[in-house]
Amino acid sequence: MPTHSNQDLVAQPGEMEGWNLPHNRRASFHNLHRIVRYGFSIRAPQILKLTPCSDTRIAQLDSVKKLCNANIFSAMVVLRGDQLAYEQYAPDFAPHQAHTIMSITKTMTHLIFGRCVEDNLIDLNAKVGDYLPEIGSGYADATIQNVLDMNVVNDYSEDYSDPHTTALHHNISMGWRLPAGDTQLTSNREFLCTIKSDDLSNRSGEVNYKSASTDVLAWIAERVSCQSLHDHFVHIAEATGIEHTFHMSTDHTGIPNTNGGVCLSPRDLARFGLVFTRQCRGINDERVGSHCFMDAARSCTGPVYPAPDDQIHYGNQLITNGRWIGHGGWGGQLLIVDPEAATVVVFLSVLENHSASDDNHKRAIVQMAEEIIEL
Numbered sequence: 001m002p003t004h005s006n007q008d009l010v011a012q013p014g015e016m017e018g019w020n021l022p023h024n025r026r027a028s029f030h031n032l033h034r035i036v037r038y039g040f041s042i043r044a045p046q047i048l049k050l051t052p053c054s055d056t057r058i059a060q061l062d063s064v065k066k067l068c069n070a071n072i073f074s075a076m077v078v079l080r081g082d083q084l085a086y087e088q089y090a091p092d093f094a095p096h097q098a099h100t101i102m103s104i105t106k107t108m109t110h111l112i113f114g115r116c117v118e119d120n121l122i123d124l125n126a127k128v129g130d131y132l133p134e135i136g137s138g139y140a141d142a143t144i145q146n147v148l149d150m151n152v153v154n155d156y157s158e159d160y161s162d163p164h165t166t167a168l169h170h171n172i173s174m175g176w177r178l179p180a181g182d183t184q185l186t187s188n189r190e191f192l193c194t195i196k197s198d199d200l201s202n203r204s205g206e207v208n209y210k211s212a213s214t215d216v217l218a219w220i221a222e223r224v225s226c227q228s229l230h231d232h233f234v235h236i237a238e239a240t241g242i243e244h245t246f247h248m249s250t251d252h253t254g255i256p257n258t259n260g261g262v263c264l265s266p267r268d269l270a271r272f273g274l275v276f277t278r279q280c281r282g283i284n285d286e287r288v289g290s291h292c293f294m295d296a297a298r299s300c301t302g303p304v305y306p307a308p309d310d311q312i313h314y315g316n317q318l319i320t321n322g323r324w325i326g327h328g329g330w331g332g333q334l335l336i337v338d339p340e341a342a343t344v345v346v347f348l349s350v351l352e353n354h355s356a357s358d359d360n361h362k363r364a365i366v367q368m369a370e371e372i373i374e375l
Contacts (some may be wrong), residue, residue, distance in 0.1 A: 008035050009178045014354065015163035017177045021314040028349040029331060030074070030093060032100040033263040038254070041245050042234055046240030048283050053083035057375050063368035067347065069337075069344060072332060072361075074099055075266040078372055079274060081342045082209055087266070096244050097184040098263040099348045102329030106214050110270075110297075110317035111280065111289030112221045112232045112258075113148070118290035121224040121326035124148070131220045138195030139216050146202070147213045149302035150314045154197035156210045160181060160330070160355040166195075169259050172259045175249060188251040191301025192216055207303045207314045211259035214317060218258035229256045242268040260330065265347050269335060271346035276325060276337045294339070309363065324373065328365075331356040336369040345369040349359035 008019045008028075019028040019035045028035055058064055058078060064086075066074055074093045078086040089095055114330050116122045122131070128147060129140035138145065138154035146152050158167040171177040173191035192215055202208045222229050224357035233256060237246040242264065264272075275282065280289040293316055300322045302315030311321055318325045326336040331348035351358055 005178055009037065009176070011168075011177060011180065014356070015168055017171065019176075020356075022352045022354060022356075025331070025352055025356065026092075029100050030097060033098050033249070035176075036249040036261075038252055039175075039249040039252075039261070040230065040256075041247050042112070042237040042242075043245055044240065044242045045240045046238075046241055046283060047243045048082060048274070049086045050079065050082055050267065050271070053080070053085060054079075055085040055375065058086040058372055059088075061368065061371055063364065063371055067349075067364060067368055071350070072351055074332075074350060075346070075347070077266045077270040077344075077346040079270045079344040081277070084267075089266075094144065095267060096265055098245065098247055098265055099327070099333075100260075100263045101269055101333050101335070101348070102260040102330075102331055103211065103214075104269070104327045104329045104333055104335045105258060105260045106211075106317045106325045107335065108233065108236055108262065109214050109218050109221075109258045109274070111236060112225075112229070112256070112372045113217050113317065114290035114293030116221045116289065118294050119225075121222065127199050128216060128220070129222060132216070134193060135216065136193045136195055138197045139192070139200075139213075142200045144217075144220070146200070147217055148316045150207045150209050150213060151202045151303050152197075152200050152210070152213065153202050153208055154195050154210070156195050156212045157211055158211060160357050163353050165272060169368070170212065173251055174261070175251050185252060187253045188215055188255055189219060189253075189258065190307045199330070200283040202303065205303055209314070214314075215257070216318070218256070229258065230254070233315075235286075236272075236275075236288060239284070239286050239288045240268070240272045241283040242271055244268055266348055269348075270344045270346045273326075273335055273337045273346065274342070277339050277342040277344070279339075294318070294325060297325060309359075312366075324369070328362055332358075332361060334362065334365045334369065336366065336373075338373045343373050343374055345372055 011279040247263040297315035
């Protein structure tokens with residue numbers, strides 16, 4: 001019977017998939033869980049109740065007014081403990097709606113990996129090949145700590161201004177893009193094994209960001225814990241007490257895309273952020289991750305971002321300035337958590353330039369979050 005390829009998943013001229021073209025991206029980021037080829041969803045049995053307690057000072061901040069009135073804005077939520085201090089939504093986005101959080105997903109891999117470290121299942125000074133003998137030269141001789149800190153050099157590139165960047169081709173094995181022509185579909189882990197390096201050393205002192213590194217770490221965590229990644233994510237979602245549906249995309253074998261596959265509502269992302277304010281404990285005091293592993297990231301021993309952001313370090317799959325921790329997401333998302341102040345800031349937006357990247361926008365969100373924390 002006559003068929004044609006799903007144009008949402010086909011690489012268009014300029015190498016972006018149909019869903020990822022600038023004029024489609026906003027609708028896609030609001031519906032990515034419906035677009036990707038494979039995935040699973042989770043509902044929590046118990047919901048963490050949030051108490052409205054509006055802080056009118058937040059709305060009066062110039063940074064909040066500017067960012068929340070921009071045409072790329074989707075949603076913003078601020079929690080102080082279980083108190084809902086502020087929330088705002090774009091006209092085309094609802095509070096219950098799922099939004100892709102892209103690389104903020106890496107903070108969940110931080111929790112999974114931290115739990116394995118606390119259980120003495122992983123030696124941070126060991127090499128990746130000690131746990132994954134099948135891995136390629138791009139990671140085999142890298143220390144676990146360097147992979148956690150995005151401190152490894154290999155041939156995986158993540159520059160979205162380059163139409164041939166490896167990260168976009170990674171989308172094929174993640175189920176976010178169709179293979180071209182007669183190219184065989186490979187699993188995410190088969191793809192990871194193809195990454196190569198002649199010299200893993202990062203001599204720049206700056207973050208060498210590679211989403212593939214997160215998937216390598218998650219693979220190790222699954223192997224040493226003898227627990228599927230699916231079950232790890234069920235534990236996280238249930239311990240968070242999410243209200244709406246947690247969506248995770250997977251490759252065609254069912255392995256979660258731990259580098260950026262989660263979609264969930266803004267309030268539920270904020271609920272997730274509260275885990276870090278409770279010393280990595282869930283709503284019923286269950287263990288989620290490791291408080292010591294989180295604090296190790298805050299020691300700021302990992303590489304820094306290039307100036308003028310060189311006060312921000314990357315460590316253990318988190319960004320930090322020594323006080324707050326969090327992570328950004330490609331295309332305009334940010335999660336910032338101040339553990340001591342029990343404050344969580346979630347900001348979701350959709351950049352519609354070709355590369356979906358803007359350092360000034362990311363910098364402005366961080367500065368806004370810092371202003372809110374200081375109130």
